[in-house]
Amino acid sequence: xxxxxxxxxxxxxxxxxxxxxxxxxxxxxxxxxxxxxxxxxxxxxxxxxxxxxxxxxxxxxxxxxxxxxxxxxxxxxxxxxxxxxxxxxxxxxxxxxxxxxxxxxxxxxxxxxxxxxxxxxxxxxxxxxxxxxxxxxxxxxxxxxxxxxxxxxxxxxxxxxxxxxxxxxxxxxxxxxxxxx
Amino acid sequence: xxxxxxxxxxxxxxxxxxxxxxxxxxxxxxxxxxxxxxxxxxxxxxxxxxxxxxxxxxxxxxxxxxxxxxxxxxxxxxxxxxxxxxxxxxxxxxxxxxxxxxxxxxxxxxxxxxxxxxxxxxxxxxxxxxxxxxxxxxxxxxxxxxxxxxxxxxxxxxxxxxxxxxx
Numbered sequence: 001x002x003x004x005x006x007x008x009x010x011x012x013x014x015x016x017x018x019x020x021x022x023x024x025x026x027x028x029x030x031x032x033x034x035x036x037x038x039x040x041x042x043x044x045x046x047x048x049x050x051x052x053x054x055x056x057x058x059x060x061x062x063x064x065x066x067x068x069x070x071x072x073x074x075x076x077x078x079x080x081x082x083x084x085x086x087x088x089x090x091x092x093x094x095x096x097x098x099x100x101x102x103x104x105x106x107x108x109x110x111x112x113x114x115x116x117x118x119x120x121x122x123x124x125x126x127x128x129x130x131x132x133x134x135x136x137x138x139x140x141x142x143x144x145x146x147x148x149x150x151x152x153x154x155x156x157x158x159x160x161x162x163x164x165x166x167x168x169x170x171x172x173x174x175x176x177x178x179x180x181x
Numbered sequence: 182x183x184x185x186x187x188x189x190x191x192x193x194x195x196x197x198x199x200x201x202x203x204x205x206x207x208x209x210x211x212x213x214x215x216x217x218x219x220x221x222x223x224x225x226x227x228x229x230x231x232x233x234x235x236x237x238x239x240x241x242x243x244x245x246x247x248x249x250x251x252x253x254x255x256x257x258x259x260x261x262x263x264x265x266x267x268x269x270x271x272x273x274x275x276x277x278x279x280x281x282x283x284x285x286x287x288x289x290x291x292x293x294x295x296x297x298x299x300x301x302x303x304x305x306x307x308x309x310x311x312x313x314x315x316x317x318x319x320x321x322x323x324x325x326x327x328x329x330x331x332x333x334x335x336x337x338x339x340x341x342x343x344x345x346x347x348x
Contacts, residue, residue, distance in 0.1 A: 041231040042300060043254065043322065072337035073344075113233075119306070153224070161228045171330040171337075175286070 023054025027086025032093025048169025079170025083163030208243030
């Protein structure tokens with residue numbers, strides 16, 4: 001019996017469009033929705049998660065084709081492009097939420113920090129007024145509105161940051177599931 | 182091949198250094214009265230960090246652009262990339278071996294679990310994370326990631342270069 005050689009012709013590979021869009025959507029929802037976006041405070045976990053989702057989905061798709069290899073370059077492309085899609089979606093979604101319901105997340109953060117400060121001050125863990133600076137920063141952020149300029153600035157920053165972290169997430173996920181045969 | 186690997190890792194080491202430098206550039210610019218530039222940098226790093234002043238170091242009388250944990254993470258991330266450059270320049274193989282990959286995988290897992298435990302227990306008010314725990318957990322994760330992703334990134338880039346970046 002002749003064993004079939006794995007194919008390296010990447011033109012035969014399934015389209016990456018769906019995994020990229022779904023990975024980008026994951027990033028967009030996590031980063032664009034108030035509350036959920038706090039997940040990104042933990043080393044951009046939401047953005048890295050989106051890149052990882054894209055790799056998972058593509059791995060699932062490519063595993064139907066026994067002769068095709070899932071390569072690290074696929075993971076790299078999936079991560080970067082998911083990050084770009086995610087950056088656009090997250091900026092649009094967060095701006096939309098801001099326009100519709102106002103700065104919900106900032107209000108939420110302010111209430112959490114106020115409660116936390118009260119608890120910690122009562123227990124003596126921190127001196128009174130230690131979190132005043134954080135609250136002041138949030139107050140300033142609450143007063144800032146959304147303009148076309150700020151939207152473009154947000155988008156530009158996201159287009160730099162998101163692909164980097166999404167790429168890291170996709171490469172880690174590739175390391176976990178992709179290179180294991 | 183080794184030459185390409187050193188070049189690629191050097192590029193990422195420089196990029197990491199640039200990123201890490203930005204964390205200190207923000208307070209420096211603020212202290213030098215370049216407030217709009219500093220504000221732009223704070224906004225940029227605000228995408229990747231909560232920037233809580235209570236959990237941040239201060240430099241030049243101003244808050245660093247990211248919190249203590251993130252500062253440690255990006256600092257050790259940068260150090261790890263430079264060590265990778267040195268390691269690759271002096272050793273031809275090793276990073277791509279199965280044994281090494283397994284060891285790094287375990288180290289990364291350990292670092293992530295440790296950081297999640299520190300963050301989780303702090304959020305659940307079981308144990309209040311301190312500057313030391315934030316520094317250690319952030320530094321461990323930041324140090325582990327480049328060792329894990331570098332060989333994968335190198336393979337990916339070499340494959341793409343061979344294919345002239347077509348996908």
